[in-house]
Amino acid sequence: MRELKFDNRFVHELPGDPESGRHVRPVHEACYSRVDPLPVRAPALLAWSREVGELLGLDEADARSREFAEVFAGNRLLPGMEPYAACYGGHQFGNWAGQLGDGRAITLGEVINRRGERWELQLKGAGPTPYSRHADGRAVLRSSLREFLCSEAMHHLGVPTTRALSLVGTGEEVVRDMLYDGHPRPEPGAVVCRVAPSFIRFGSFEIFASRGEESVLEHLIDFTIARDFRELAGETDPALRRVRWFEEVCRRTAVMVAHWMRVGFVHGVMNTDNMSILGLTIDYGPYGWIDDFDPDWTPNTTDAFHRRYRFGEQPRIAHWNLWQLANAIYPVVRDVDALERGLALYAEVYEAEHRRLMREKLGLTRSVDGNEGGAGGADEALLGDLHRLLREGEMDMTLFFRRLAAFDPAAVQPGLFDDVFYDAARREASAGELERWLQRYAARLEGEGVAQALRSERMNRVNPLYVPRNYLAQQAIDAAETGDLSVLERWLEVLRHPYTEQPDGERFAGKRPDWARDKPGCSMLSCSS
Template sequence: MWRPYHVLVFALVAASSFTSVHVLEFCQSTDHDCHSDSHDNKASNSQLSLHTVKSRWNMSVSNLIKDLEQFRVSCKKLIEVFPIDEIRGNFARSVKNCIFSQSIPTPLKGPLRLAAASKDVIEGILDLDEAVTQSDDFLHYASGGRLPSGSVPLAHRYGGHQFGFWAGQLGDGRAHSLGQYTNRKGEVWELQLKGSGKTPYSRSGDGRAVIRSSVREFLCSEAMHFLGVPTSRAASLIVSDEPVIRDKFYNGNVNVERGAVVLRLAKSWFRIGSLEILSQSGEMDLLRKLLNFVIDEHFSSINSDEPDKYLAFYSTVVNETAHLIAQWMSVGFAHGVCNTDNFSLLSITIDYGPFGFMESYNPSFVPNTSDDEGRYSVGAQADVGLFNLEKLSLALGPVLSKQQQNAAKMILNGYARIYQMRIHQLFKAKLGLLGEEEDDGYLIAFLLKMMEDTRSDFTMTFRQLSEVSAQQLHNRNFTQMWALEDLSSHKLFSDWLSIYLLRLSRQLHDRDVDRQHRMKNVNPRYVLRNWMAESAIRKAEMNDFSEVELLHHILSFPFVTQETAEEAGYAARPPQWAQRLKVSCSS
C-alpha cells in the first residue's frame, strides 16, 4: 500500500527544511478559536434572522447609541505616548522619528451609498443602533467626510519586506485611524477608514480603494470571523461615484472604476513592519517605546518589569502566528500577500487583498496573479511565516542581549513544531477523530494526497465527510455528494476508507451522529470563493448590493445549511467561468 509518511507533512508545506527543537510556549487548546458553536441542523431563514439580531452580550436595544453625535473615540493615548510627525499635510514624503502622522481623510465625492453594514459589529462592538446606518450622517462618518467626536485622524508609519526584499518606508497609504473606541464591555477597538484618501505614505498612489477590493475586504473579514479565524472586522462599506483610475492587472489596460471606503476595526493595527522601520532607521528609543506600549496594552500575561519581556513577547508572537497560519490552512485560505507589513503583531488576519479560498485542493494554489513565482502560494504560507518571524527577530535584535538573541533563535526553531502540532489537531478535528493514535498523521496525509491527485474540492470534501453516515461511507453511497464522488475515483480510495472506518470504529461510545455533529461544526459548508465575490462585485458596481447582503448573511453562518445559499449554488460545483478569474494586488 502507498505510504505518504515521508512524502508529505499533511501535504500542506514542504516542512522538511524545518528543525524542531525546544519550544518555550505552546497552547494546545482546541476551544472556540478553531471550533464553531453553530448548530448542524438545517436552519430556516426566520431562525437565521432571529440568531442575527441576538446581541452577543446582554444589552437592551434601548441602550444602543441612536445619535452619532454621541459616539466618541479617543486618540489621547496614542498621541500622548508617541511623538507625532512634525510636518503636516498629506503630500508624500520620507518620515522620521515618529510612529504616526496626522492626516485628514479626503471625503469621497457623492452621491454616497451604503453597500453593506455588519450588524454584529455595529451593535455588538460599536454600541450603535443599526438604524443609524441608514442616515446621511453615517454615510459621512463612515467615509471620511465627517470625523467622530474626539478623533485626531492618524496615518501609521511602517516598513516591510515585500516578496522577500526590504522595501523601506511603506505606511498607511490610503488608511486613516480615527481613534480608539472603548465599548460597554470594556473592549478597546481602533477604528480605521480604508480608501479614505492620500497620506504622507501614499507614495505615487491616490489614496483610494475601489469597489471590487472593498467588497472583498468587507465580506472576507467578516466571513473569517464567523469561521473562527482571528481577524480584523468590518463595520460598513460605502461606495461612491468618484472615478478612480486603475490598471487592474498591470498590463496597460487602464479603466475607470469607482471609489469605496471600508470602516474596519482591530484591537491594534501594529504589524511586524511597525518595528522593522524603527530598527532599520536606528530609532532605538522609539523602538523600545513602541514595544513597551504593545506589550502593556495587548500582552497582559507579560510582566512589564520582567528583564526578558521582549523575549516573552517574541515567543508569544511566534506561537500565535503558527496557530493563525494553521487556522488559515484548515479552511483553505490563502492570504495572497504575506509581506511583513501585512503580518499583525497580535496575530490576526489583516489587510485583505488578493486572497483566495482553495477550490480544488492544490498546495501550489496562488490567488494573486501578481505573484509570478508563487512565493505566497497556500502551501508556502507556513514557510513565509517563518521568514517573517525571522525578520521580526532581527528587528528586535538591537534591544536584546546576546544571550536573549540566542534564545530568540531557539524560539524560532520551535515554530515548525508548534505549527505541525496545531495542523495535526485541526485536521484530526476535521475528520472527527478522538484521542490520539500513531497512524493519525498518515490517515490525514493519505487523504490530502488523494485530494490533490483527484483535484477534489477542499471545502466540500471535508464538509461531505461530515454529512455522510458511516453506513453510507461503508456502502460508498455518495448520491448528490459531488466532492466525495470526485475523491472516490482515486485508485486508493478504498484503502483509505477502510483505514478511516476502522479508526472511527475504535472510538468507543462515539455515536455516528455525534461524530457528524462535531465535524459539521469545524467544516464549513460555505466559504467566500472568488467566483462568489466576483458575482457580488459585478452587481455592486451597478449599484445592486443584494448579493453583497446575501453573502454577508450566508457567511455569518458558514456551518449551517441554508436554503438561500443552496439555491444560489454556493455549495455546488463551481461554475466553469470561475476558472478564468484573476485577482491582483491592484485595488
C-alpha cells in the first residue's frame, strides 16, 4: 500500500487534552484528546469505494492489500498519522446534553492529495475514547454497512455529504440491543472509514461557549475559517470575516437540506452534534428514505412519539440548530443583528433552492410569469396539491416522479401510475383527483413549450430511480452477515448511477414490499450500533 501525505493541522494548531489514556473524563480547554484505535482480532475488507480511493491516491491493488485492511480497521498506523478523538457537545432532541465528543470515532489524520485537497480520515467503531461514556466504542456490521452505503449513494445523488472509503469486518462480535427492548444479541463488528474535508460540527463550538471557554472558542472559529473556508481569507476585518463565515454556514446548510427534501432523505437524528459546519450530511445513523410520501414520518424509534426529526420538519430543525450555533458563537462575534441576518439568509436560500429543485422535479424551467426560477404562486399551488395527493393516495415519492417524467400530455397512457400506489383502495379513491391534477399539469407544460423528450430527459436527471431504501439495505446486511457480499457489491454498483436505468436493476427500483412495512431495519431503526 502506497504512502499517504499527512498534514494534521487540527492537532498541530488547536489546543489538546493534556491527559492521555482512554479513561472517560471531562475534557476542558481542549479540542481533542489523542487516542489510538484499538486493534481487532481479524480485520478483513468487506467493501471499498474506488471513487474515494482515487481522491486519496489509492487504487484497487492498495485496497486489496493486507495492510489496507489492517490500517482501516485500526490495527496499524501509517507514517504521519496522529490519531485523536474530538471534543464537542450538542443539543440532543432539543435539550442541551453537555460534553459528547467522538465516543467511537477516531480521526487518523488529514491527507493532502495530489490536487492539494485536504481529506480527514476517520474510523468509526475503532474502540473507546475519553468520550465513550459507558459504551465500548465499537460498531456493528449492520450500522456500518448502512453508513458506508448511504454516504456513497448520497454523493452520487448529488447531495452534499461526507464520504466513505472502506468497510472492514473485525472478526469480533459486538453485543447490541437493536430495538432497546431488553433483548441484546451479539452481532458481527465492523469499522467504516469516513472521509470529509472536516468533521467539525455545530457542537464543536457549543461546548466551549457553554463552559465560558471563550479563548478556545475564538481560536476554533478562526482556525475553521482559515483551514476550511479559504474563500473568506481576503476579508481583512476579523469581525466581518466571522460574520461572513456564519452566513456561509447558513447558506450551505440550506442547500444541503433542500437536497434532502428533493430525494426524500430523512436524517433521523438532527442533533446539533450531527450537523457539519461545512453543510455536509454527516453521521448516518437511524436515517431512512421516504417510500410512501408522508411528511410526518421519522425512521428513528427514539423519535417515534414526538417526531421532532420527521421528514417535513427538517428545514425548520436545521434553522433551529443554526440558532444554537449563533448563540454559541455570539461571545466572539458580539453582533446580534449580523447573526440574525445570517439566520434570515438561511430561510431565503432554503426557500429559493427548494423552489428551484421542486421546479426541476416537475420539469418546469420558468415560473408562470415567465421569469426563470421565479416563485410562481400557481406553481406553488400545483406542487402543494401534488404533495397532498401523494400523501392521501399513499404513493411512492421516488417512483411517482420517475413516472411523471414519462407522462405525455398528448398521449393516452393508462396505468402509467398504477405501480406507485401502496394500497389498491387508495388508488381507486385517488383516481379522479389524480386525473384532474394531471390535466392542470398538462396545461402548465403546454406553456413551457418544451418537447416531451427533452423534458423527460431533464426530469430524469434530478429524479432518481434508485435510492438506498431501508429494505434493500437490510437485504444487503442479512446477506453480509452470512458472508455473502455479492448483494452489497451489486447494490453499490447500481447506486453509482442512480438516475440511469440499468440492466437487471428492476429489483432495486421497486417500491417497498408489504413484508418490509413493519420489519425492524426496513421501517424504523434505533440509534443502536
